[in-house]
Every structure is written in C-alpha cells, then in structure tokens.
Amino acid sequence: MPPPPPRNLWSGPRSWPRPPLVADPDLTGWPDGVARHVLDRVDSTNAEAFRLAPHLSGPAWVLARKQEAGRGRRGRAWTDPPGNFAASLVLRPEGAAADAARLSFVAALSVHDALIALCGPHLNIALKWPNDVLLNGGKLSGILLESAGSGGQVSTLVIGIGVNLAAAPEASEVETQATRPVSLKGETGLIVTPDEFLDALAVAFDQWSRQMREFGFQPIRTAWLARAAKLGETITARTGGSETTGRFEGIDETGALILTTARGRTAIPAADIFFSGG
Numbered sequence: 148m149p150p151p152p153p154r155n156l157w158s159g160p161r162s163w164p165r166p167p168l169v170a171d172p173d174l175t176g177w178p179d180g181v182a183r184h185v186l187d188r189v190d191s192t193n194a195e196a197f198r199l200a201p202h203l204s205g206p207a208w209v210l211a212r213k214q215e216a217g218r219g220r221r222g223r224a225w226t227d228p229p230g231n232f233a234a235s236l237v238l239r240p241e242g243a244a245a246d247a248a249r250l251s252f253v254a255a256l257s258v259h260d261a262l263i264a265l266c267g268p269h270l271n272i273a274l275k276w277p278n279d280v281l282l283n284g285g286k287l288s289g290i291l292l293e294s295a296g297s298g299g300q301v302s303t304l305v306i307g308i309g310v311n312l313a314a315a316p317e318a319s320e321v322e323t324q325a326t327r328p329v330s331l332k333g334e335t336g337l338i339v340t341p342d343e344f345l346d347a348l349a350v351a352f353d354q355w356s357r358q359m360r361e362f363g364f365q366p367i368r369t370a371w372l373a374r375a376a377k378l379g380e381t382i383t384a385r386t387g388g389s390e391t392t393g394r395f396e397g398i399d400e401t402g403a404l405i406l407t408t409a410r411g412r413t414a415i416p417a418a419d420i421f422f423s424g425g
C-alpha cells in the first residue's frame with residue numbers, strides 16, 4: 148500500500164482564506180494598500196523589487212515561483228528548490244538606515260508568526276541573530292535586507308525572505324560550519340504552498356510593522372528576544388577574520404548583538420553566529 152500523503156495540521160480547505168488557527172480576527176485577509184506581484188520565474192526577487200521600486204506608489208510583495216539567481220547574506224548564493232518560498236517586500240521608508248535595519252527583526256518575527264498561524268503552535272521555531280529562522284535547530288529561513296539611498300537616508304528598502312517550505316539545500320551546498328539547512332516538509336511532513344505562506348506573512352508583517360511605527364523598537368526587541376535561540380548561552384560571532392565568543396545577553400536598541408566576554412560587554416553590529424555543536 149502506498150504511504151499516506153503528508154498531512155497538514157490544518158485539515159480544512161487548502162486555499163486561502165482559511166479560518167485562522169490563531170484566534171485573531173486580523174488574520175483573515177491581505178493588508179490594505181499593499182500590492183502583490185507574482186512571477187513565474189525571476190533572477191532574484193530582491194533584484195526585481197529594486198527594478199519595480201520606481202514604479203510603485205506604496206509597499207509591494209514580489210513572489211517568484213522559480214528564482215534562478217537568489218542572493219544570500221554576505222554575497223552568498225541562495226538556492227531555491229521548487230516549492231520553496233522566495234519573495235521580497237519593497238518599501239519606500241524615507242528614514243535613516245538604522246531604522247530600516249530594525250525591520251529585519253520585524254521580518255523574522257513575521258516569518259515566525261506566519262509559520263505558527265499555518266502549522267499550529269507546537270512547531271519548534273526559534274530566531275537566530277541577526278535574521279535567520281530555525282526549525283528544530285536547523286535553518287529554515289533566511290532574510291536579506293538591501294537598500295538604496297544617499298546621505299544615510301534609505302529611499303528604497305527591499306526585504307528578501309526565503310523559506311525552505313518543500314526542500315532544503317544539501318548540507319554540501321552550504322558552508323561547513325553553517326547551521327544545518329532544513330525544510331518544513333522534511334521536518335514535519337506539513338505542506339504549505341508559497342502562495343499560502345505569502346498570505347500569512349503579509350498579514351503578520353503588516354501587524355508587526357504597525358506595532359513598530361506606533362510603539363517603537365522596544366516591543367519588537369522584547370518579542371524577538373522571547374523567541375531567540377541560545378539566549379544566555381555561549382555563542383561565537385565571526386566577522387571577517389575575527390571571532391568573539393561570549394554569553395549572548397540580548398540585542399541593543401540598534402539591533403546589535405550583545406555578548407559578555409572575558410573583557411566585558413561588547414556590542415556587535417554585524418556578524419555570522421555559530422553555536423557550539425551546530
């Protein structure tokens with residue numbers, strides 16, 4: 148007998164709108180004033196978002212069914228097996244670069260909430276500084292912020308989000324010490340389509356970004372820390388050739404990583420993080 152098909156926790160209709168698993172009346176529809184562009188194939192949704200930006204009058208999501216030259220952090224490539232999520236949000240924030248950078252925490256929280264809304268509250272998700280989303284300790288999602296502007300002001304901000312919904316790249320495709328890549332389907336058997344994920348993500352992003360506009364970064368920082376992996380534990384931050392190992396104390400008001408080392412407290416604005424044991 149063939150094995151039963153993978154089962155979603157949610158057993159109702161597969162297409163959106165579906166009744167929310169979280170009792171939140173706002174989780175029912177696409178946010179007002181946000182455009183949505185769906186492409187069959189593209190080089191990179193981030194690149195497409197920049198091409199689109201001059202023609203937009205408001206925020207827009209760009210989703211690609213196939214991404215052929217996906218970009219990762221620090222100049223790495225990002226591979227997208229079919230069925231994975233690859234999308235970018237393009238914003239015209241007209242603010243300082245530091246304000247824009249804080250939106251990476253909004254994005255990570257939104258990926259977290261979209262996964263919980265679609266798959267249920269028992270999914271073992273954690274956030275890894277600065278903006279990875281982990282499932283069962285493996286890397287499920289990566290976020291790449293890119294911006295354009297001048298004089299310290301950001302005129303266009305692109306938030307690119309990749310989620311391994313269907314398949315993860317082979318461990319041999321990522322750097323030796325990188326966190327093991329995982330997929331939602333591989334870890335849980337759950338099937339979520341990119342379109343379904345975008346619906347949930349757009350709603351979650353709208354809610355978290357509104358919260359940041361109204362109340363500032365503090366509630367975002369608190370919510371992010373409540374979901375952070377390895378808080379209070381010893382981790383290693385690597386920037387270029389230098390490494391700092393210390394106790395992960397939290398993040399500051401700019402989003403920088405705070406470590407306590409033998410030399411005291413230090414704030415690290417950008418780095419790759421390594422956990423001992425993977």
Ligand SMILES: O=C(O)CCCC[C@@H]1SC[C@@H]2NC(=O)N[C@@H]21
Nearest residue numbers: 191193217218219220289307309
């Ligand atoms: O290195 C990382 O962890 C960040 C990966 C970001 C990948 C996404 S996929 C959608 C968007 N378009 C890109 O070219 N990159 C981002």
